[in-house]
Amino acid sequence: MAHLTLKQRYEIEICLAKQMSLTEIGEHIGKNKSVICREIKRNSDLRNNEYKADLANEKTRSRHVSKPKKKYWTAEIEHYVTSQLKKDFSPEQIIGRAKLDGNSCISHERIYQFIWQDKKDNGTLYQHLRTKGKRYRKRGAYKDTRGLISGRVDIDQRPSIVDIKERIGDLEIDLVIGKNHKQALLTINDRTTGILLMDIVETKEAKEIEYKSVGLLEDWSPIIFTITSDNGKEFANHQQIAQQLNIDFYFAKPYHSWQRGANENLNGLVRQYFPKDCDFTKITKQQIIDVQTILNNRPRKRFGFKTPNEVFAQKLDNLSPVAFIT
Numbered sequence: 001m002a003h004l005t006l007k008q009r010y011e012i013e014i015c016l017a018k019q020m021s022l023t024e025i026g027e028h029i030g031k032n033k034s035v036i037c038r039e040i041k042r043n044s045d046l047r048n049n050e051y052k053a054d055l056a057n058e059k060t061r062s063r064h065v066s067k068p069k070k071k072y073w074t075a076e077i078e079h080y081v082t083s084q085l086k087k088d089f090s091p092e093q094i095i096g097r098a099k100l101d102g103n104s105c106i107s108h109e110r111i112y113q114f115i116w117q118d119k120k121d122n123g124t125l126y127q128h129l130r131t132k133g134k135r136y137r138k139r140g141a142y143k144d145t146r147g148l149i150s151g152r153v154d155i156d157q158r159p160s161i162v163d164i165k166e167r168i169g170d171l172e173i174d175l176v177i178g179k180n181h182k183q184a185l186l187t188i189n190d191r192t193t194g195i196l197l198m199d200i201v202e203t204k205e206a207k208e209i210e211y212k213s214v215g216l217l218e219d220w221s222p223i224i225f226t227i228t229s230d231n232g233k234e235f236a237n238h239q240q241i242a243q244q245l246n247i248d249f250y251f252a253k254p255y256h257s258w259q260r261g262a263n264e265n266l267n268g269l270v271r272q273y274f275p276k277d278c279d280f281t282k283i284t285k286q287q288i289i290d291v292q293t294i295l296n297n298r299p300r301k302r303f304g305f306k307t308p309n310e311v312f313a314q315k316l317d318n319l320s321p322v323a324f325i326t
Helices: 006-017 022-029 033-043 053-066 075-085 091-100 108-120 206-223 238-245 257-273 285-296 308-317
Strands: 170-177 184-190 196-201 226-229 248-251
Touching: 006 022, 006 033, 006 053, 022 033, 033 053, 075 091, 075 108, 091 108, 170 206, 170 257, 184 206, 184 257, 196 206, 196 257, 196 285, 206 238, 226 238, 226 257, 238 248, 257 285, 285 308
Parallel strands: 170 226, 226 248
Antiparallel strands: 170 184, 184 196
């Protein structure tokens, strides 16, 4: 039932001055007489037992302010949020996964407030965020001096089905560069499922990128259709990669990083574990495998907070039988 308004309280005050009964007052303002009785009893002046609209309105407001509020941030919620943050889940991923699993939780804004307060108290939860709490700016376009790639096939010629992101096997590829440009991580992701393959490369030489790419993808070749990269010279041997894997290789337009948006985003996640000041010469094979496993089991908002592994498994189940080795 709606609360009494200040206007209705003035009408009650006037009706009482006219010595109208509770039933008459209730009929006049459209409320049950029990509401009028309770209003007069709770909000009259305790000194003289008189009912004044302004005083009644103020007493009601004061009760609402002091009324205990439902506590959503419980110790149980805090424990759950903390444990998920330590798995490097973002606040949105925590909320989305909780809903998917049928668990109650709070808003992602409240989780950020918790993180910032923890940081103010010298806590370290913010370090589990993708950007570790730092703001970053978009890079402006700058002159590309890397030259043209022989036999380059522009993304405009790529089949439109790739943009729909319904089938598995349309990949994006890139490098994540180590400290002082020594060594790099070759990252390959499936556009539809977000699944990640990753390995270290000693140099950015096209021949090594060709060798490593084919090595990572040879078991996947029965289900691969396309690969899309940026215009780095490290992918100059794209024709050899395409021939060995029996796929089509395309290049995004210069300065159009959003055409490989999934890979750009994934590289940002990889940077959470291997930041720009990381010496890649000290990275072990097991570390790479561990990070790949973490990211492939990390819930994604675009999948309704299912993980890439879960989405990939569902897509595989829908395929006709193929000779695919896991």
